[in-house]
Amino acid sequence: MVRNTTNERTVKDRMDTMTWGPLVLQKHMLFAIVAAAAGYGILRLRLRGSESAAAVSAVLLNALLIWIVSWKLSLLLFNGMSVLRNPVSLLYFNGGERGVWLATLLAAGYVGFMGWKNKKNLPIYTDSGLGSILGGASLYLAFIFFEGEQNRITLGLIVLLGVVLTVLWLRSRPTTHWRMSVQWAVMFILGYALIQSLAAHGWDKPGTTAVAEDVGLKVGQQAPDFDLMLLSGQPAKLSDYRGRTVILNFWATWCPPCKAEMPEMQSFFAENEKNGVVVLGVNATSTEASVPVVKAWVDEWGLSFPVALDSKGDVSQSYRVNAYPATYVIDGDGVIRDKHPGPMNADMLKEAATKAKPGK
Template identity: 30%
Template sequence: MKMETFVMIAGFPIKSDWLFILAGGIAAYILLLLKYRTDNKRKELLDIVANAVITGFAVWKFSYVLFHPAAALKSPINILYFNGAETGIVLGVIAAVVYALRAAKKNELNFESLFFGAGYGASGFFAVYFALRYFLAGHKLEEGFLSFLMFTAVILLSIQKANNIRNVSFTLIGIGLAFSVFNATPFANKKEQREAAVATSAATGIKQGNKAPDFELDTLSNGKMKLSDQKGKVVFINIWASWCPPCRAEMPEMESFYQKYGGKRAEILAVNLTDSDSRKAAKEFADKNKLTFPILLDSSGQVGSTYQAVTIPTTYIIDQDGVIVNKHIGPMDFGTMEKYMENAEK
């Protein structure tokens, strides 16, 4: 799994994936504009597609309230940082489809045209999205090949004279089969094998594949903890401060994760930037939220500086051998931490 990449915009870190999604969405919309330029129902069709996407996104984002009502009521700001994860995506897709079908019926639109437009737009979106992930973010070879297949789908559907369900279905089924065959070949995994080989002889640093710089810090419980003593477990080095709103939002999620996996498969080293916070504030926050995972005190700011925590919270995920496998900027929920742990264990 590739390390997350971020772009700084107006001083805020924006995950590159969101920019890729935006680029894919714009590309899909332009393709639909061109494809339906002579259709007298073009405006209605494009409005339905756009509103369906917005509806699906809203349901996915706010489904966090449905799955975590207590957390949302206790801290409404969590809605800004978290979502309904995979289950929320399923609900969002269902909501988008239901909206599209109802709107199409209301506007007396041809169902086949709507289905073709959705398939055509989705092909354009994923063609651009996976291309950007592969070429700009260095993701898996499979994603580069999937992008190529999706561009092929866009070309095939662009030259179709009849916008019917059969054309879309056959094209996408063919894409799926081709991708499945490619994904099953050893060639598809060569890039990941090379990355794994590089990681085994890693130098110390803070990039993916580097050995994580070691450190030892005092803890809130008046003890000491050392990173290198945690080998054999996946380690989350979470750099935070008690005055940071997204840090405060993620702490209950981290505690839930720690209750299930802490000390067994994973360890959390919550490094408090005590040089810009205080031991007292950190302890009050930990006591109030009944945090049981280790909280380390970076009184000199050395660890925060070494790990370049310009924006907090920043979390490094370290595998059982002490190698950095990922970096996450911003708050994490339980599901995100679980995925990082599972990927680090592979």
């Protein structure tokens, strides 16, 4: 039985995802794809009419491909044992922040090497590449701004700065010297530093963590309570776990990303249970063949965290789960501190759980 349901909440409360077969495309990943495409379009505009347009475009497009492949495969380097135990995880996970840095270094190294081979084009690589990155990043941040994320004043000013510099960059003539590119880069860095400095001393000062009074599905709202039966046969309510950080995970046995995620959930729970963190799995039982099938999978994965059976699908509907898996991070006061559509590995779970700690 679900209490304090959110059927009348707006569509914005939903976990925004797109599903393509077994794959889950998150909203922010879609933003990044659109921004990358825009950056490439800006690159082509910048090089329009240039004799080096084809060569420079090819190099930078190859650099983008190198970045994507390196970022994805970096999981093998940073968490190789997990991949060996569960090879399908390579399809859904990546090397995270460390993977981003590694991929960036490899892509930049490739661009530098190609520029060294063809020294006369190196300033053009730099000029067009910086303009492309600035324009694409500005569009991505604009998407985040209109999503209503925190620190909107700071974000809005950074977006405005990026857009203005991108337009001015496109209106200027492509340079064959370093000086102009360096000037544009310095202008953005100084403007960014100024905005961040004003934010730190003004409108974006962090406040204290307060307990939410209204019930809803947005970060900062009270998570809807519910009553379900655990697979063990015991009744359970979300409010039973007050005082503990709850990783509320919606999953199903027929969901391929869930199968990749479950060993990560168990690993995270085993490591963090002593720290007051509980993983509460909510199985989409209304979509399963039978409860014994669910139990068989739980036994095979060796799950030791509680698994609740959503036999009627009411809880999944209340939490606006439109693709599996989906995870909410709830603090000890029952307030939502983070939510994540799609699979999560142990590192992602650890980072998300820190948002539910006091003072976050």
